[in-house]
Amino acid sequence: xxxxxxxxxxxxxxxxxxxxxxxxxxxxxxxxxxxxxxxxxxxxxxxxxxxxxxxxxxxxxxxxxxxxxx
Ligand SMILES: [Zn+2]
Numbered sequence: 523x524x525x526x527x528x529x530x531x532x533x534x535x536x537x538x539x540x541x542x543x544x545x546x547x548x549x550x551x552x553x554x555x556x557x558x559x560x561x562x563x564x565x566x567x568x569x570x571x572x573x574x575x576x577x578x579x580x581x582x583x584x585x586x587x588x589x590x591x592x
Contacts (some may be wrong), residue, residue, distance in 0.1 A: 536561045 530543040532550075536557035543550055552558040 531540045532543040533540050534551070534553035534557050536552055539553050541547075541553035547553075549555050549558040552561060
């Protein structure tokens with residue numbers, strides 16, 4: 523087994539496609555910009571879901587109270 527070049531091949535976390543892990547790649551550890559966007563998007567949406575706590579009783583209670591205003 524010989525290693526011609528010092529290129530580390532790593533699987534893309536998003537698509538699993540092996541690609542050279544290079545400092546020239548601004549999207550590492552992803553293989554491309556698209557995969558980075560996908561992963562970030564998934565991460566962001568997941569965080570958004572966690573951040574957006576369902577509080578159905580909090581909003582209507584504040585809005586629905588016409589008798590008190592009149
Ligand atoms: Zn990828």
